[in-house]
Amino acid sequence: MDGKQKALLCSGVKGTYAVELIDIPQPGPGEVLVELRAVGLNPMDWMMHDFGMFVPSWPAIFGYDGAGVVAKVGEGVTKFGVGDKVMHAGTFEAPRVSTFRQYVAMKADFVAAVPHNLSLDEAATLPLVLATAALGMYDAPRAPHGGIGLTPVWEAGGRGACAGAPIFINAGSTAVGQLMIQFAKLSGFAPIITTASPHNTALLLSLGATHVLDRHSPFSALASSVRGITDKPIMHALDAISTPESQNGTYDLVAPGGRVLIDTRCAIAPEKRATGGKEVAQVFGDVQRAGESACGRALYAHLTGLFEGGDLKPGRVEVVPGGLAGVPDALERLKNGVSALKLVVRPQETP
Ligand SMILES: NC(=O)c1ccc[n+]([C@@H]2O[C@H](COP(=O)([O-])OP(=O)(O)OC[C@H]3O[C@@H](n4cnc5c(N)ncnc54)[C@H](OP(=O)(O)O)[C@@H]3O)[C@@H](O)[C@H]2O)c1
Known part of the structure; x- marks a missing residue:
């Protein structure tokens, strides 16, 4: 693995894609070189293409999630050996890491062993969304990005810490x-009230939701359905999709003194926030960011066990053909909307 690898480069905002040869990096101290066997696609990937968000220079390589096997270990790494199956997120921190490529050098602290009950394809769908959910719920409140500060479930006292409290999770699928x-x-938490298209109800109930409301209902109707399910005040609400409409609707549903988590730029009306008396946290799912890295490290230390113990399960996966060359069409599909599905490419199958 000295030499060149294939990578998918994008020429500019709304630009063209091309598979090109670039250098394979060498793992520095504390890093591992991962041969990427599976890469999960995220909405952020097409947003980087369409809007140039988070892109410092062009041509650019996108891709945030990866799973593969360790090809080399850098100085001082004892946690992993050559051939281990591992999973990891990319990062916007220096040194920046993106995954639409065949090899990547990653800091070993932010790499986890692939749980034995997950395929590499499944593992590759998890890093960004897992970080977003975990940092959003368990990291400390912090500006501009942080969480709502629940006790992490991997810490003593975390499991069951919110027993008896209702939670509203918008866009559960x-x-x-x-x-x-x-x-x-x-x-x-109980009840766990979420929203989705009705065809995803059984899936979300199997994951632990107690009530699934139709996401196409207006928020005024959702609020009245929630009141019919529990008469306790909603002190915690998580908006997993965070459109401007859903952020405002979710904010309204929470009782004064409650906490709202969003995962895109805040679009809650400033006058509402000024008088609402509710805390709003905006999560940024990068486990290597300076503020988030303590919680991120802890998540990575417990990630493998959470899946192997059956506490967490991956979602539905579809592998798209063509390796990295299959990414552009797959991102169009993602942009047009998928339902409870993660798309994955296999970089080693790039023609
Ligand atoms: N802050 C961060 O670091 C971070 C990280 C990752 C993602 N995000 C953001 O989080 C959001 C979700 O990302 P994802 O990767 O989890 O998405 P995803 O899995 O690709 O989303 C697909 C799902 O979205 C649901 N959906 C679409 N529009 C909806 C709406 N208006 N209300 C409720 N549900 C809706 C669909 O539900 P049905 O099929 O059931 O209709 C579908 O199952 C995106 O806005 C993304 O930009 C932020």
Whole structure:
């Protein structure tokens, strides 16, 4: 693995894609070189293409999630050996890491062993959405990005810490929402009220939701359905999709003094926030960011066990053909909307 690898480069905002040869990096101290066997696609990937968000220079390589095998270990790495199956997120921190490529050098602290009950394809769908759900729920409140500060389920006292409290999770069938539901169950919330298209009801009930409301209902109707399910005030609400409409609707549903988690730029009306008396946290799912890295490290230390113990499950996966060359069409599909589905490419199958 000295030499060149294939990578998918994008020429500019709304630009063209091309598979090109670039250097394979060498793992530095504390890093592992991962041969990427599976890469999960995220909405952020097409947003980087369409809007240039988070792109410092062009041509650019997108891709945030990866799973594969360790090809080399850098100095001082004892946690992993060559041939181990591992999973990891990318990062916007320096040194920046993206995954629409065949090899990547990653800091070993932010790499986890692939749980034995997950395929590499399944593992590759998890890093970003898992970080978003976990940091959003369990990291400390912090500006500009942070969480709502629940006790992490991997810490003593975290499991069941919220027993008896209701939670509202908007957009439960998103990949982020599916993990939020599972974490909410581990935290002890009940009832766990979520929204989705009706065909996803059985899936979300199997993950721990107690009530699934039709996401196409207006928020005024959702609020009245929630009141019919529990007469306790909703002090915690997570908006997994965070459109401007859903952020405002979710904010309204929470009782004064409650906490709202969003995962895109805040679009809650400023006058509402000024008088609402509710805390709003905006999560940024990068486990390597300076503020988030303590919670991120802890998540990575417990990630493998959470899946192997059956506490968390991955979602539905479809592998698209063509390796990295299959990414552009797959991103169009993602942009047009998938339902409770993660798309995966296999970089080693790139023609
Ligand atoms: N802050 C961060 O670091 C971060 C990280 C990752 C993602 N995000 C954001 O989180 C959101 C979800 O990402 P994802 O990857 O989990 O998405 P995803 O899995 O690709 O989302 C697909 C799902 O979205 C649901 N959906 C679409 N529009 C909806 C609406 N208006 N209301 C409720 N549900 C809706 C669909 O539900 P049905 O099929 O049931 O209708 C579908 O199952 C995106 O906005 C993304 O940009 C933020």
